[in-house]
Amino acid sequence: MIYISKEINTPLYDQIYRQIQGDIISGNLSPGTLLPGIRTLAKTLGVARNTVDKAYTQLAVEGYIIPRKGAGFAVESIRDSKKSAELQPLSSGVSAHPGHEKAEKKLPYDFQYGSFPEEYFPxxxxxxxxxxxxxxxxxxxxxxxxxxxxxxxxxxxxxxxxxxxxxxxxxxxxxxxxxxxxxxxxxxxxxxxxxxxxxxxxxxxxxxxxxxxxxxxxxxxxxxxxxxxxxxxxxxxxxxxxxxxxxxxxxxxxxxxxxxxxxxxxxxxxxxxxxxxxxxxxxxxxxxxxxxxxxxxxxxxxxxxxxxxxxxxxxxxxxxxxxxxxxxxxxxxxxxxxxxxxxxxxxxxxxxxxxxxxxDYTRHVRRMCAAYRKRHDVFVQQLSQHFGPNIVLHGQGAGLHFLVEFAEEVEAEGLIQMAEEAGVRVYPVTPFWSASEACPPNLLFAGYSLLNERQIQEGLRLLKEVWAPVLEIK
CATH class of the missing domain: 3.40.640.10 (Type I PLP-dependent aspartate aminotransferase-like (Major domain))
Structure with missing residues (x-):
């Protein structure tokens, strides 16, 4: 049973999240158990649907629950171990620069990762x-x-x-x-x-x-x-x-x-x-x-x-x-x-x-996160609009970069060269594998830390133009 209090400072979604998390860790909710639907639980607790949805989303991101098609969310299996009791429940700097090992000419649209616009420095x-x-x-x-x-x-x-x-x-x-x-x-x-x-x-x-x-x-x-x-x-x-x-x-x-x-x-x-x-x-x-x-x-x-x-x-x-x-x-x-x-x-x-x-640092991080969320959302929306089922995007929901996956027969190396000629820079992923031959040839790397929303839109539009014949996009 979930109990919430509107008299304390803890957000309602966090109260729901913590109680479900605790029940999963303690074993009160066993693997495979279906959680109440978002609408049902919201009505039972007398809260907005968004409140329950936010709690469920956090649990899903951390791996406590998984979505079941047509059935909502189910409890994920957590290892049963003699040391589990000693592990406390969860409480509520890498610089890749792929392709920057050598000096490169500046392009109008550079989907690099690591550098930031000058105006973002506080x-x-x-x-x-x-x-x-x-x-x-x-x-x-x-x-x-x-x-x-x-x-x-x-x-x-x-x-x-x-x-x-x-x-x-x-x-x-x-x-x-x-x-x-x-x-x-x-x-x-x-x-x-x-x-x-x-x-x-x-x-x-x-x-x-x-x-x-x-x-x-x-x-x-x-x-x-x-x-x-x-x-x-x-x-x-x-x-x-x-x-x-x-x-x-x-x-x-x-x-x-x-x-x-x-x-x-x-x-x-x-x-x-x-x-x-x-x-x-x-x-x-x-x-x-x-x-x-x-x-x-x-x-x-x-x-x-x-x-x-x-x-x-x-x-x-x-x-x-x-x-x-x-x-x-x-x-x-x-x-x-x-x-x-x-x-x-x-x-x-x-x-x-x-x-x-x-x-001031906390406030600055909050502003940066809001700004990059807009860029993230524009990137996802535009890529989906231009390429649809022709690509799969890895890394959504966090960070400052994506891995873009094409159909198995597509060679990313050729796409990267075509993009370069059109004034858009995207990057190979081979540096992240210990052996280049083990790297899937249909992946490329794209960051968005340096570009604003308009530049992201224009850069992705150009990519569609030059890649359309290869990807058979109309």
Whole structure:
């Protein structure tokens, strides 16, 4: 039975979501159980249909329920394990730059991923906080000293609170390391795990992370990833002490790792005494439901290394990211990096801390998410209008990019060249596969972080013009 209260501050949809989620985790709702229809439950509880629909959507995105054609939603199977009771229920920085390895001529319509329009930088607010920091009385004393290797304490304290509120991350400020980008953080981890030199990665996966591991002499084993999710069945056979994953928005397919597989992954790490590197890039940008709580938030065994970034929410050249180390790795970290200093300037960290503390950062992220939701919706609507059943779009509902899939007989390489000649740049996906011959030839990559709605519309219109003969579109 679901009980809701209109007298408390918790949104009605969240009350519904949490109660159903709790019943699924506890086993009160068994796998296959059909949930009441949206209209029926809304009438029973005396709430709007949109309220129930939002709760169901969030449960579906996180993998607790699945749609059944003509029957509404059914409870998904969640692994029954002796460790399930130890795993807490969910609470409510990758830079791909595909094709940017070499200098390229500028085209009118570039569906790249990673850069942002200049006007999106919160210049006024950033300047205000910088001036406030520069006026601090203790400025000179702190700027003339070497910084703590983990970063400014003020920023780490603000991050601790922010990550708990938005991603469910539970940590102390002593576990947070401020870095100058994902590559820096992964390089730090490679040194911590230098005695093992084996790691598992998603296949396909982020090529920037793969390059760091290769440069540090690691042997990389692969976990198959498909448009339908990560296949963890092979993980136990790989004999690796670390796995790198993007569970909240798999790169590049854009899928969400369901709760059952999150538990499976955590249980593997606990049983094998292994660690999970959770790259939570693009976590701010979810348009069809609330942001997915982090894997770290349900880790009951101190096995998750959480990494996030400000590159997608503020600007890439800021060069600030963060990593939350499990407490079990802190002694080794302090011993190995005892003489290091933070790679990010004191002033930048203090300005960012002030930005977070004031609430300006949260408001900025909210504006960015609203703006990119419009671009996302225009992209989906226009692509469907122009190409209809000739394409399948992977990665809808979140992030800043899509994978576009054509019929099996279509070669994306030719389409990319045709688009280039028409002034539109889209990208190959081969860099995300360890072997190019394993990459499906009918996929291409398109981002929308740099283009406005009008540019997206015009770019996709041009693509239809040049691709129509190949795709047999009238």
């Amino acid at each position: 210049k006024t607010a950033w300047k205000k906080h910088m001036l406030e920091v520069l006026a601090l009385p203790h400025l000179s004393a702190q700027m003339t000293q070497y910084q703590d290797k983990q970063g400014n304490l003020s920023l780490r304290c603000e991050l601790q609170n922010y990550l708990y509120q938005t991603r469910g991350v539970v940590c102390t400020e002593d576990q947070i390391l401020i870095g100058c980008g994902l590559h820096y953080s992964l390089d730090t981890l490679c040194k911590l795990f230098a005695g093992h030199k084996r790691i598992a990665m998603e296949e396909p996966g982020y090529n920037g992370a793969k390059e760091v591991f290769q440069n540090n002499g690691f042997t990389i084993r692969h976990i198959p990833s498909t448009p339908y999710g990560l296949d963890l069945s092979q993980l136990k056979t790989l004999a690796v002490p670390i796995v790198y994953v993007t569970p909240s928005h798999q790169f590049p397919y854009g899928t969400v790792l369901p709760i059952s597989k999150r538990r499976e992954l955590l249980e593997w790490a606990a049983e094998e005494n292994a660690y999970i590197i959770e790259d939570d890039y693009d976590s701010e940008y979810r348009y069809d439901a609330n942001p997915i709580p982090s894997l770290q938030s349900i880790d009951g065994h101190d096995r998750v290394i959480y990494i996030g970034t400000f590159s997608k929410s503020l600007f890439p050249s800021l060069r600030i990211n963060y990593m939350v180390l499990p407490k079990s790795l802190l002694p080794a970290y302090h011993q190995m990096f005892s003489t290091y200093s933070s790679p990010v300037t004191w002033l930048t960290q203090e300005v960012l801390a002030s930005f977070l503390r004031s609430g």
